[in-house]
Amino acid sequence: MFKDLQKALKRLEQTKHVSIPIDPDEKGFIDKQCPSEECEFLFKVHQDDWANTVKSEAVWCPFCRHEAPKEQWYSIEQVKHSKSEVESMIKGEIHNAMLSDAQRFNRRQPTGGFISMSMKVSGGKKRTQPIPAKAAEAMKLEITCEECDTRFSVIGSAYFCPCCGHNSVVRMFSDSLRKIKAKVDNVSIVRNALVEAAGKDEAEITSRSMIESCIIDGVVAFQKYCEGRYEPYGNPPFNAFQRLKQGSELWESAVGSGYSDWLTPQELSKLHILFQKRHILSHNEGIVDQSYINKSGDISYKLDQRIVVSPTDINMLLSCLAKLSSSIEGAVT
Numbered sequence: 665m666f667k668d669l670q671k672a673l674k675r676l677e678q679t680k681h682v683s684i685p686i687d688p689d690e691k692g693f694i695d696k697q698c699p700s701e702e703c704e705f706l707f708k709v710h711q712d713d714w715a716n717t718v719k720s721e722a723v724w725c726p727f728c729r730h731e732a733p734k735e736q737w738y739s740i741e742q743v744k745h746s747k748s749e750v751e752s753m754i755k756g757e758i759h760n761a762m763l764s765d766a767q768r769f770n771r772r773q774p775t776g777g778f779i780s781m782s783m784k785v786s787g788g789k790k791r792t793q794p795i796p797a798k799a800a801e802a803m804k805l806e807i808t809c810e811e812c813d814t815r816f817s818v819i820g821s822a823y824f825c826p827c828c829g830h831n832s833v834v835r836m837f838s839d840s841l842r843k844i845k846a847k848v849d850n851v852s853i854v855r856n857a858l859v860e861a862a863g864k865d866e867a868e869i870t871s872r873s874m875i876e877s878c879i880i881d882g883v884v885a886f887q888k889y890c891e892g893r894y895e896p897y898g899n900p901p902f903n904a905f906q907r908l909k910q911g912s913e914l915w916e917s918a919v920g921s922g923y924s925d926w927l928t929p930q931e932l933s934k935l936h937i938l939f940q941k942r943h944i945l946s947h948n949e950g951i952v953d954q955s956y957i958n959k960s961g962d963i964s965y966k967l968d969q970r971i972v973v974s975p976t977d978i979n980m981l982l983s984c985l986a987k988l989s990s991s992i993e994g995a996v997t
Contacts, residue, residue: 668761668768682753684746685796693817695800696826697739698725699732706739708803709826710815717814717827724829726807726822731829745797756790763789807835833892837989840885841982844878848978851875876945878978883942886985893996894918908932908939919995926991927984935984937962941971 688694693708705727709718720734738746766783773782803817814827821839824831851871858867883906890905897918905911908923916922923932940960944950952965965971 666762666765668764671761673758673761682750682794684742684749684794686742687796687799689799689802691802691806691817693799693802693815695739695742695797696723696737697742698728698730699736700725700728700730703728703730704740706800706819707822707826708800708817713814713816713827717812719827722829723826724824726816726818726824726826729824729829729831739800741800742797749794752791753794759785759787759790763787810834833889834989834993837885837889840881841986844881844885844978845982847874847881848878848975851975875975875978876950876973879938879942879973879981880945882978882981882985883939886988889989890915890992893992896996906939906943908936915992915995919992921991921995923988926988931980931984931987933961934980936960938977938981938984941973941977944971945973 686694688711689708692711694711694714696707696709696714698705698707703725705725707726718734722731723734723737724731763785766785769783803819805819805822806815806817807822808815809825809827809830810832811830812825812828814825816822816826821843823836823839851874854874855867855871858870887903887905890911891900894900894905894914897914900914901910904914912922912924916925923935927935937960940956940962941950944952944956948956950970952967952969952971954967956962956971957965957967
C-alpha cells in the first residue's frame with residue numbers, strides 16, 4: 665500500500681549530503697561569519713576568490729584573525745536557512761510519496777459497491793528542491809588584499825585578509841584615523857543622549873573621556889604604522905615613534921627626509937604639543953608638571969593645571985598624521 669513512501673524513506677536514509685545553494689549579493693560577494701563565539705564577525709568574500717583562491721585548510725577572520733578550516737565559515741543565518749530547507753525537503757519527499765500512494769490506492773478501489781474505502785492526504789504536491797540562501801545587503805567597505813589580491817568586504821573595520829591572514833599596517837592606520845574621526849564627530853550626539861539617559865555629570869565625564877582618548881589612540885596608531893613601515897630599515901628603539909624628534913631622525917636617516925620636510929613649522933609645533941599632551945594624559949592624569957612645560961614649550965599652562973583637549977586639537981592631530989603618513993608612503997614606495 666505504501667510502496668512510494670517506503671522508497672522515499674529508503675532514499676532519504678541513503679542520503680548523506682544535501683547541498684543548499686548560497687546566492688551572492690549584487691556585487692558577487694558571498695556572506696561569511698567568524699566561527700569564534702567570542703567574535704562572530706560578519707564579512708563577505710568575492711565568490712570567485714572563495715572558490716579559486718581561498719584554501720580549504722585555513723581561513724582567517726578579518727577582524728580577530730581566528731583561524732579555521734574553510735567549511736566552518738558559514739553564517740549563522742545560512743546555517744538556520746539550510747536546516748529549515750533540509751527539513752522542508754524531507755517533509756516534501758514524505759508528503760509527495762504519501763500523496764502518490766493515496767492516489768494509487770484510490771484508483772484501485774472498486775466503484776458502486778456497498779462499502780467503499782479511500783485514502784486522503786491533505787494538500788497538493790510539495791517542493792523538494794532547496795531555495796538558495798539569500799545574501800545580506802552589500803557592504804560598503806570593499807578591500808583587495810595587497811599580498812594575494814583576494815577581494816572581501818566588511819562593515820566597519822578589517823585588519824586581516826581572510827585568504828592569507830596578511831595584516832596591512834597602512835589599512836589599519838587608515839581605519840584607526842577613520843574611527844577617531846567618527847568618535848570626535850559624534851561626541852555631541854553621545855553627550856545629548858547621555859544627558860537624557862544618565863544626567864549631565866555622566867554625560868560630561870563620558871564626552872570628555874571620548875575626546876581625550878582620541879589623542880591617545882592617534883599617537884599609538886601612528887606609532888604602530890611607523891614601526892610597520894620602518895621594518896625594512898631595521899629595528900627602531902623601543903617607543904621611538906612616540907617621540908617626534910626621534911621618529912623624524914629615524915625617517916631622515918632611512919629615506920632622506922623628516923617631519924620638518926613634510927609639515928609646516930606651525931603644524932610641527934602644534935603636533936609636538938599634542939604628542940606631549942598624550943604623554944601627560946597617559947602618565948600623569950593630565951596634570952601639568954615642569955617636564956611637560958619644558959618639553960612641549962606650551963606656555964598656556966601653569967604647574968598643576970589640567971590640560972584641555974578640544975575637538976579642534978583632534979582634527980589638527982588627524983590632519984598632521986594623515987599628512988605625515990602620505991609623505992612616508994611616497995618616500996618608502
